[in-house]
C-alpha cells in the first residue's frame with residue numbers, strides 16, 4: 001500500500017488514563033487508517049510528575065515499533081504541541097469523582113479550553129480539526145471554538161460517541177440480537193444524564209427498533225437512564241471514570257469523521273436544528289461529506305416524548321453556556 005505523508009496529531013492529557021488507552025491505537029492505524037503515518041504531538045500539564053509519566057508513555061510507544069509512527073513530540077507547551085497539527089484531540093482535563101456531575105468541572109476545566117482554543121487558532125494547520133473529550137465536553141468545545149478567529153466553528157466537535165456506542169449495545173442486548181444489527185441510534189444534546197438517545201429512528205435488522213422492542217416504558221425509562229448514567233455507573237464500579245471505552249469512542253468519532261458517507265453522532269455547533277439554541281454545541285446525527293467535514297442530518301420527526309427530552313437537554317446546555325459567559329467574553 002502506498003504511504004501518504006504523515007499527519008500531525010496533537011493530544012492533550014496524553015499521560016492520563018484515556019491517553020494511555022488511546023495513543024497506541026492511533027499509532028497502530030486504527031484512527032486514520034493503515035496507510036496513514038502519524039506524528040504524535042503529546043501535550044501534558046507543566047508538572048514534573050505528568051511530564052515524567054509522559055516520558056514513560058513515549059518510551060512504550062517507541063517499544064511498540066509501530067511502522068506508522070513517524071515521530072513523537074513531548075511538551076508542556078501548547079504552542080509547541082499544537083504547531084501545524086492537523087487534528088487536535090483535547091482530552092487533558094480533570095475527571096469527575098463519585099457524587100459529581102460533569103458540569104461540576106466547568107469552572108476548573110473551562111479555563112483550559114480558553115487558552116487552548118486561542119493557541120490552536122494561532123498555530124495549528126490550516127485544515128485543523130478539533131475533537132473535545134475533556135468534560136463537560138460540549139461546553140468546553142463551545143469555549144474553545146469561541147476563541148477561534150481563523151478556524152470555523154464547524155471544525156470544533158465534542159464527543160458523544162461513547163453514548164452512542166453504549167446505546168447501541170443496550171438495544172442489542174434487549175432485543176437479543178448481534179450488536180451489528182442495530183443501526184441509526186443517535187445521541188442528541190449534552191454529554192450528561194440529560195442526553196437523548198433517540199430510539200425511535202434506530203433500526204434492528206432493518207426494521208424500526210420500536211417494532212422489535214415493543215416495551216415503550218423500557219425505551220423511555222430504563223434505556224434512556226442506563227445510557228445517560230453509564231459514566232457514573234462505571235465510576236461506582238471501577239473507582240475511576242471510563243477510560244478504555246472513552247478512548248475507543250474517540251477512535252470511532254475521528255474514524256467516522258474521516259470516512260465519507262459515515263453516519264454517526266457528534267456534538268456540533270447548533271444551527272437551530274431539532275430546536276437547539278444557536279451557539280450551544282449539541283449532539284446530533286451527522287453524515288460525513290469529505291474527510292473531516294460533515295452535514296447535520298435534519299428532518300427526523302420527533303414525537304412529544306422526544307421533544308420534551310430535546311428541550312430538557314437544550315435547557316441544560318443553555319445554562320452551562322450562561323455559567324461560563326463571563327469567561328468567553
Ligand SMILES: NC(=O)C1=CN([C@@H]2O[C@H](COP(=O)(O)OP(=O)(O)OC[C@H]3O[C@@H](n4cnc5c(N)ncnc54)[C@H](O)[C@@H]3O)[C@@H](O)[C@H]2O)C=CC1
Nearest residue numbers: 013015016017018044045092093094095133134135137246
Ligand atoms: N466525553 C466523554 O465521553 C468522556 C470524557 N471524559 C473526560 O476526559 C477527561 C480526561 O479523563 P482521564 O484521562 O480519565 O483523566 P486523567 O486525570 O487520567 O488524565 C488527564 C490528564 O490531563 C492532564 N492535563 C490536565 N490539564 C492539562 C492541560 N492544561 N494541558 C494538558 N494536559 C493537561 C493531566 O496531567 C492528566 O495527565 C476528563 O475530563 C474526563 O471527565 C472521560 C470519559 C468519557
Ligand SMILES: O=C([O-])CC(=O)C(=O)O
Nearest residue numbers: 096162230231232241242
Ligand atoms: O462519566 C464521566 O465522568 C466520564 C464520562 O464522561 C463517561 O464515562 O461518559
